[in-house]
Each structure stands twice: as structure tokens, then as C-alpha cells.
Amino acid sequence: MNFNGCVFYIAFVCIKYLYLTKLMLENNMEQASTRKFSVSLSFEEIRLPPFEDILILGNKCPQGKVGVYRSFQLLVPDEFEVVEPKSDIIEAVFINKRLLKKIDIEKILSILSDKVFPFVSESEILKVDFKVRINYDPIETDSL
Secondary structure, X not given: OOHHHHHHHHHHHHHHHHHHHHHHHHHHHHHHHOOOOXXXXXXXXXXOOOOOOEEEEXXXXXXXXXXXXXXXXXXXXXXXXXXXXXXXXXXXXXXXHHHHOXXXXXXXXXXXXXXXXXXXXXXXXXXXXXXXXXXOOOOOOOOO
């Protein structure tokens, strides 16, 4: 290969490199201009207070029993019964009064003491979903 052939080959390689670089840049610009975003969205209605059944306050909860009680009186007056259980960790339990029409407060506290209180830390507020379902055996009667 003579000198002119070498120069021609080097020029060819450089032009090919520049061409490929240009194609890559154009490809990146096309990708940037066709970038798409996807958004997932969901929403639902909330009720105040943001729980329905039972709220348990630890002894060192920042809001405190009085603060939570006052906010409930503003949001949902007379809907919750406040109970102060005999516990070193629990300051208060707020129970929706509609639950008390179905099950005795002592029974609720007994269930909470066995199943929930052991998992409550002193500084937290715990929301408890407490659903009561009443079933009857078949009812027999002489006449309808």
C-alpha cells in the first residue's frame, strides 16, 4: 500500500467514524424526543377521623388523650367512647359507640388486652379494625 492509499484509508476510517458518531447522536436525540412517562393514579374517599372502629393511644403518644379527644369532638362529636384501661403502656382506647350496641365494652377490652395490647408501643397510636358479625342458628317457630 503506497502513501496515497494509506491517506485514503485513514480518511475513509475517519469519515466512517464521524458518520457513525452522527448516527448515534441523532438516535439519542430521537430517543430523547420520544420519551414517554407513565403515571399510576388512584384515589378514594376518606372519612374523618381516618378510622372507624377503635383507636389505641400509647402512654407517650405525642398527641395525648386530651388532644385526640378534642379533635374528635370537633370532627365527630359523641361518636366515640373513651376508656382508660388498666395498663402500663396504654393511655386510652377510643371505641366507636356503634360497636357498643353490638358487644359489651368489657368484652371488647378483654379481646384487645389479649390480642392487641401486647403489640402496642408506648409512643404510638394504633388503629384497630374491629368488625362484629352476629349469626343466629336457624330460628324455628310454630307459625309465621
